[in-house]
Amino acid sequence: MQKLLTRRHAQVLVIGGGINGVGTFRDLALQGVDVALVERGDYCQGASGASSHMIHGGIRYLENGEFRLVQESVVERNRLLRIAPHYVKPLQTTIPIFSTFSGVLAAPMRFLTHKQGKHTERGAFLIKLGLSMYDFFSRDGGTVPRHQFRGRKRALAELPRLHPGIKYAATYFDASVHNPERLTLDVLQDGEKAGGADSQMARASNYVSLVSTGAAGGATGGTGATGTGTTGTTVQLRDELTGEVFDFTADVIVNTTGAWVDLTNEAMGAASSFMGGTKGSHIVLDHPELLAACNGREVFFEHTDGRIVLIYPMGDRVLVGTTDVDADMAQDAVCTEAEIDYFFDLIGHVFPGIPVDRDRIVYTFAGVRPLPKHDATQPGFVSRDYRIERRAAAGRAVLSLVGGKWTTFRALAEHLSNDVLAELGMERKVSTAKLAIGGGAGFPDSEDGVQRWIKAHMSAGRDAARVTGLLTRYGTRAEEVIRFLDADQAGAPDRLLHSTRELSTRELEFMAAHEQIGHLVDVLIRRTSLAFRGLVTGELLNEIADTLSGPLGWDAARRAKEISHTQEVLERFHRVQVHSLVA
Numbered sequence: 296m297q298k299l300l301t302r303r304h305a306q307v308l309v310i311g312g313g314i315n316g317v318g319t320f321r322d323l324a325l326q327g328v329d330v331a332l333v334e335r336g337d338y339c340q341g342a343s344g345a346s347s348h349m350i351h352g353g354i355r356y357l358e359n360g361e362f363r364l365v366q367e368s369v370v371e372r373n374r375l376l377r378i379a380p381h382y383v384k385p386l387q388t389t390i391p392i393f394s395t396f397s398g399v400l401a402a403p404m405r406f407l408t409h410k411q412g413k414h415t416e417r418g419a420f421l422i423k424l425g426l427s428m429y430d431f432f433s434r435d436g437g438t439v440p441r442h443q444f445r446g447r448k449r450a451l452a453e454l455p456r457l458h459p460g461i462k463y464a465a466t467y468f469d470a471s472v473h474n475p476e477r478l479t480l481d482v483l484q485d486g487e488k489a490g491g492a493d494s495q496m497a498r499a500s501n502y503v504s505l506v507s508t509g510a511a512g513g514a515t516g517g518t519g520a521t522g523t524g525t526t527g528t529t530v531q532l533r534d535e536l537t538g539e540v541f542d543f544t545a546d547v548i549v550n551t552t553g554a555w556v557d558l559t560n561e562a563m564g565a566a567s568s569f570m571g572g573t574k575g576s577h578i579v580l581d582h583p584e585l586l587a588a589c590n591g592r593e594v595f596f597e598h599t600d601g602r603i604v605l606i607y608p609m610g611d612r613v614l615v616g617t618t619d620v621d622a623d624m625a626q627d628a629v630c631t632e633a634e635i636d637y638f639f640d641l642i643g644h645v646f647p648g649i650p651v652d653r654d655r656i657v658y659t660f661a662g663v664r665p666l667p668k669h670d671a672t673q674p675g676f677v678s679r680d681y682r683i684e685r686r687a688a689a690g691r692a693v694l695s696l697v698g699g700k701w702t703t704f705r706a707l708a709e710h711l712s713n714d715v716l717a718e719l720g721m722e723r724k725v726s727t728a729k730l731a732i733g734g735g736a737g738f739p740d741s742e743d744g745v746q747r748w749i750k751a752h753m754s755a756g757r758d759a760a761r762v763t764g765l766l767t768r769y770g771t772r773a774e775e776v777i778r779f780l781d782a783d784q785a786g787a788p789d790r791l792l793h794s795t796r797e798l799s800t801r802e803l804e805f806m807a808a809h810e811q812i813g814h815l816v817d818v819l820i821r822r823t824s825l826a827f828r829g830l831v832t833g834e835l836l837n838e839i840a841d842t843l844s845g846p847l848g849w850d851a852a853r854r855a856k857e858i859s860h861t862q863e864v865l866e867r868f869h870r871v872q873v874h875s876l877v878a
Contacts, residue, residue, distance in 0.1 A: 734770020
């Protein structure tokens, strides 16, 4: 935040800190562009943090005729497996199939009209055709095996808890990202480092919102890229933590605020009507029986209403999703009781012998997909592709991103950056196609390599479990964290928290110093997966708040407010009730 105040001009201002905005920030910084990014909440707090945690080619998009998107997605999936191996892992996926030729006649109508019409189940023939096309798109540089078909007997031998009425099961590989928030943070920090040792040419701040746009041409009182008194589009920004409002200028503005693109453009005087987002919800279950039934695989299938849904093992939890309904931007995006009932119904559709109830839910989440306005098109058939729209505000270019998905963020950022470079009259210096992301650089390429890395970083006070946790959370950036943990601590040695063995006092101090912690809840939801796995307790809230109070300058009142705020967010948006220990 201080760097924005000290130097209030940039060639490019990116508004929105989801994965697409952050990816664009990184790409521009690598080209030597003077770029700033602001995010009104925390990084990856919106739709980027509410994804199904998949990096996938989007097999179902073939039915929409989005062949370009599927090809790009498969290529980018394979690429992320190579450049972000610390977070992106191969994911074996099985589709249970209940018929052979069903849907052959209905599929062309769905393709032509983008409407479901009377629901007709997709049978083995259609799924086989789709998977064959999927394999074709993955033929160049593919790093995952081709799909396989199993008959009923072999399918039930591999997954015996599946519905006994299945006729076939198709298995293929996509990829997963278990830590999307941390991958976003890695991309962001790569961008900051590309801006130079002091990050003056690439600076980003969360908890900073756009208020309005002023006239062009006014000096801001800060130091510009080449001197003082620079000109450009003047925007008013607000520090959401302190309430301070200040002016900032930029030659080009990039709007990557997702489903809020139109509202952001309106605030800048560049009114648009691009967006028509849909809400997607998920639940996370602590359910060992369901977890075992998945046998390490994602189960990806068509529910009885034609919606493509998933049951997905993540560590010792099971993720179930997702819905796809038109979003009301005036309402909070939360998982409803009706959606939970829908999830329980879809579990019973493929695992009829496994009971599940609300007591198994440890976390819920929902987000609004940044989809284009779609009028009569049904939500499930709205394009997941992206486009870039150009408008002008106060005489300067505003580039708005419409659409976009997690899997294609790198390619999308390159495309968007090329448009920005054209506006600036600059040329690309480097591609990110083969550039490792953050802690993916030098990450061990085998399980033996992982074990050697863990063993090499153990110490008297740091056992294998603790090192494994650090490697999982940071990738090879864990070496930087470990140096911080082991540095001279002025008589205050590092210690694990009493409430969890996954965090220590010094690691929290590292996050406070290097990861832009604005609120206590940031640690629980986006710097760790403790909330996602249902591991938040009152003792944990108090310990983390105590530890962060020093480095973040929280007094007793602010500490209590942070605990209260965390409880409110967890209950309101994630159905998690935590009783604090504060008297």
